[in-house]
Amino acid sequence: MNLHEIKQNAEQTADVWDRLAGLLAAEPGLDNLRQRLTERARKLRDNRFTILVVGEFKRGKSTVLNAMLGQRVLPQKAAPCTAIVTLIRYGDTPSLKVIFEDGKIDTLTPEQFMQKYELKVDDTAWQCDRNDNNDELEKQILDRFGNIKEAVISYPLALCRDGVELVDSPCLGEHPARERRVLDFLTKADAIVMVLSATQLLNQRELRFITNTLEPLGKRHNLFFLINRWNQILEGLVDPNDPEEVRREFAEQGKLIDARLKPLCRVDGNDLSAKRIFRINALGALQQRLASTPNAAKLRETNVPAFEDAPVNFLSKERHRAR
Ligand SMILES: Nc1nc2c(ncn2[C@@H]2O[C@H](COP(=O)(O)OP(=O)(O)OP(=O)(O)O)[C@@H](O)[C@H]2O)c(=O)[nH]1
Ligand SMILES: [Mg+2]
Secondary structure (H helix, E strand, O other), X not given: OOHHHHHHHHHHHHHHHHHHHHHHOOOHHHHHHHHHHHHHHHHHHHOOEEEEEEOEOOOOHHHHHHHHHOOOOOOOOOXXXXXXXXXXXXOOOOEEEEEEOOOOEEEOXXXXXXXXXXXXXXXXXXXXOOOOOOOOEEEOOOOOOOOEEEEEEEEOOHHHHHHEEEEEOOOEOOOHHHHHHHHHHHOOOOEEEEEEEOOOOOOHHHHHHHHHHHHHHOHHHHEEEEEXXXXXXXXXXXXXXOHHHHHHHHHHHHHHHHHHOHHHHEEOOEEOHHHHEEEOOHHHHHHHHHOOXXXXXXXXXXXXXXXXXXXXXXXXXXXXXXX
């Protein structure tokens, strides 16, 4: 299929979705589906391609995106912090806005954004319901950000030219309302980047998220894995200067990756693991990009540049097929 045919095909598909959405307008119970069809049709016409970054608590989702931006724009810290879905799109002049459900817009600097819209300790406090005989700890349902649709960052990031948008998301499995925002966004994602931790590689919840949530939505076909905190493997060794201990530890990690992640990278009978799994050190990459005299070799070692090339290849060669 040539580019003209692909565009024509996209136009026709968008027309069909718009017509379907029109038919559903008379069915109030199907409002959600109607909105999704309209959104997909608009995305196809805009030639937008959305890469959603997901993962559990503190895997380094925001850090890896900050490393790609080469700037601290997204809130990142050791305590839970990303509260809202945040889109990064190409723009010649950097800007940042928060869009509310009622259409209101708050325009901010990155510092104001981090201050105003990151989670504070009170947002994440656990609460014990004393009337509950089970004596169980329950999560506080408090969600100060329920009236926000999303935040949008415009930034001159080469990767985002040509309609690509990168999306930071709140963590999975930590708070029902915040997790819901991620799940609601999933249907809009064309590709998923799941951030994992090298020191806790793929727990049962993460596996269930892939098999029970991504798979039924057809999203496993375009799934990338970032194994972050790769540097922490060395930090955990008794003697990081012992080459035998280093070799043994990395060999074990390799086996674990083969056992847990490789099977998830089989798509239509093909093993795509070499193109889909990246071991990275997001913090190291951000530190290098913020340094007054960045060290190119150290940046390469973090493997973040290799990951940045991967979406470029994926997008240029497989974007239309993926969609
Ligand atoms: N040592 C080390 N620390 C890292 C790495 N990546 C991120 N961190 C640190 O880990 C903490 C959590 O990073 P975040 O980017 O906030 O994690 P997140 O997944 O976005 O967290 P939530 O938004 O709360 O779900 C921060 O203090 C980061 O600086 C890494 O590769 N190595
Ligand atoms: Mg975050």
